[in-house]
Every structure is written in structure tokens, then in C-alpha cells.
Amino acid sequence: MSETALSRAALNSSDSQRIKNIQNAIRQKDAELKERFAIFKHQDALGLFFCLFALAGMIATGAAYIADMIPAWLAIIVSCIFASISHEIEHDLIHRLYFKKNAFMHNLMMLLVWIMRPNTVNPWYRRGIHFNHHKVSGTEDDIEERVLGNGMQFGLKRLLISLDGFLSIFLRFFELKNMKDYSFFKFVIKGSPMALTFVVGLYGFFLFHTYDFVAAQYGLFTAYPEWFVSIIEVLNIVAVVWLLPNFLRALCLHNITAVMHYYGDVDSLLKQCQVMNHWALLPIHALCMNFGATHTLHHFVVSQPFYLRQFTAKSVYPVMKENGVRFNDFGSLLRSNRFAKNVKTEEIMKGEMA
Numbered sequence: 001m002s003e004t005a006l007s008r009a010a011l012n013s014s015d016s017q018r019i020k021n022i023q024n025a026i027r028q029k030d031a032e033l034k035e036r037f038a039i040f041k042h043q044d045a046l047g048l049f050f051c052l053f054a055l056a057g058m059i060a061t062g063a064a065y066i067a068d069m070i071p072a073w074l075a076i077i078v079s080c081i082f083a084s085i086s087h088e089i090e091h092d093l094i095h096r097l098y099f100k101k102n103a104f105m106h107n108l109m110m111l112l113v114w115i116m117r118p119n120t121v122n123p124w125y126r127r128g129i130h131f132n133h134h135k136v137s138g139t140e141d142d143i144e145e146r147v148l149g150n151g152m153q154f155g156l157k158r159l160l161i162s163l164d165g166f167l168s169i170f171l172r173f174f175e176l177k178n179m180k181d182y183s184f185f186k187f188v189i190k191g192s193p194m195a196l197t198f199v200v201g202l203y204g205f206f207l208f209h210t211y212d213f214v215a216a217q218y219g220l221f222t223a224y225p226e227w228f229v230s231i232i233e234v235l236n237i238v239a240v241v242w243l244l245p246n247f248l249r250a251l252c253l254h255n256i257t258a259v260m261h262y263y264g265d266v267d268s269l270l271k272q273c274q275v276m277n278h279w280a281l282l283p284i285h286a287l288c289m290n291f292g293a294t295h296t297l298h299h300f301v302v303s304q305p306f307y308l309r310q311f312t313a314k315s316v317y318p319v320m321k322e323n324g325v326r327f328n329d330f331g332s333l334l335r336s337n338r339f340a341k342n343v344k345t346e347e348i349m350k351g352e353m354a
Helices: 003-036 043-066 072-094 103-116 123-136 156-161 165-171 184-189 194-217 226-260 279-286 291-300 306-322 345-353
Strands: none
Touching: 003 291, 003 306, 043 072, 043 103, 043 226, 072 103, 072 123, 072 226, 072 306, 103 123, 156 165, 165 184, 194 226, 226 279, 226 291, 279 291, 291 306
16 A cells, blocks of 8 residues: 555544544433433423424514514514524434434424525435535535535625525526536526526515615606505515515524535545534524524534534534534635635636636
8 A cells, every 4th residue: 555545544444533533422422311310201292392493483473573562573572583593493404313214204204394484495405415515515515505605706696696696596507507506597497486486576576676776766656556555565574574574584593504514625524514603603503493503513413403403513512613613614615615824816716607
């Protein structure tokens, strides 16, 4: 065996041990929590509780806004928080962590979380995309992360596509079409009817109010018919209680996930993600269920429910640091998510064009 091959084998062996160290630390902490708090042993019941809690929270918040009990800005923020819980529930359902042996309950929960956060493809289709993400994380065939901007150079285009996943696939039609198992039209179809309703409603809301504002600034009077005014009144309510909370949720989540996942020079589970738990990210984390601070644990132990990650994260951070996981590497955004810190711009551009 050559010297290079020996070095590579030694490196792989070292990585494997460090990965096991992190996995063992996570599983040990989970076991301790389940031993201390018996409720954590009832995984199906907890999953259903959080699902219904998030749904009830969104409904109650919307009702409070419609009854003029809270202002629009507060309704949007509170509903966004509840919607972010539904995202974590969907993520767990994709890995079949709830009602694995009860197809009815499992699929019912899948439907509910899709209704709560409609600006996505359906969760049954996303299951395949997400499993693919774990297999090829950080590579050109990682559909889930590349759609959100992972690997792109920092600039205006990346900022634009970070606003919405469906806007991204339209603006990057030619860039993304060569990904394995990806089809633009399939992606769009698998978003129907929820995502289609979301896109039409959200951009219809933005277009109308932009036009109405500009027209008012130039003194242009527009006499809208009564039926149209009635539609806009309903759209305004739907926007506050459903569309804008999910737009805000996705904005926070997409930007965090597209920065924390590495791309292009990922050759180990240790290089797939970093932990982003800087205090400056607290407002964003509040609106995406602390995703940047906890999601990396999921890459090491996919069977861990989201609520346990919230309890175990801090205690396993030291083990993660000791074994090579990076923390708060904000510079990755300027390196197009490359793991290597000394990568040059020309190398990044060459890799994007390859």
C-alpha cells in the first residue's frame, strides 16, 4: 500500500472513531434523559402532542388576530414560532420516528404538518429528497441543500433565492437541472396543491399592496370593484395568519441551513455541518426552532427526536468540539460553503463550473 493510501486509511479510521465518540455522547445523554424523565419514553404520544400543540397555537393566534386582540406583527411572529415546530415534526416523521407501525396516524400527521407549513413540496416526496441529503450531503447531487443556495457564491442572486425555495428553482433553472434525480417540473408538481396555493397567495398579496402603495404615492386613484375588495380583505387575513408566518419561518430556516451545511469538499460526516449557536443568531433561532444550534446532532444520530436535541445539545457540544466539529464558522458563507478555510475564489468558481 502506498504512503498516500496509508495516510488516507489512517485519516478515515480517525474520523470513524471521532464520529463514534459524538454518537455515543448523544445516545448516552438521551438514555439519561429517558431514565430520569419517563415521559420521554412515550415518543409517539409526544410527537402527536407537539403536532397538535403547534396546530392549536396557529389557530388560536389567527383567531386572536381576527378578533383584534393582537396586532398583525405579533400574530405573524407567534404563528411563525408554531409553524417552526411543525417543521421539526415533519422532519421526525420523514425519519419515521412517530407511529411507524400505524400508517393512518403517521400519514395524518404528515398531512397536518404540510398544511401548517405549505411552502414546501409534500412531505412524502420530501422524504426521498431528505434521505438523499444524508447520503450525498455537501455534494452537487444534494438536492435539498442546493435548492436553498448551498454552495453558491455570496451575492445578490444568493440573497434573492434565499427568500423562497420556489423562487430559487425558477431563478436557477439551468444551474440545478443536472442534479441526479432532480426534475424542475416534478418539484413543482409535488408542491401542489399547498405550495401552489402559498405561492399564488403570497405573491398576489405582495403585488397588490406594492401596486396600491405606488399608485397612492403618484396620486393615482383606482376604483376597485366590491368583489375584488372582498377578496383582498380575505387575502390580508390569510397572509397574516398563514402565508407571512411561513414566509418568515422559511427565510430564517433557509438562510441558517444554507450556511451551516458545507459543500464541495465534504469527505466525512465531520465536515457535513457546523454548529451555529452564536448569541447574535438568537432572534433567528427563535423563529426556526433553534435549528442552527441543534441540527448537526441529527446528522450524527438521525433517530433522535427534535425535542431531545434541544435538551442534549449543550451537554454534547464539548465532545463535538473535541472531535472536530466546527462552531460559528460565519466565513463559510464567503467561501461558498467550502470547508477549507484557505480556499481561493478561483478554485470555488472552477468547482461551480465543473
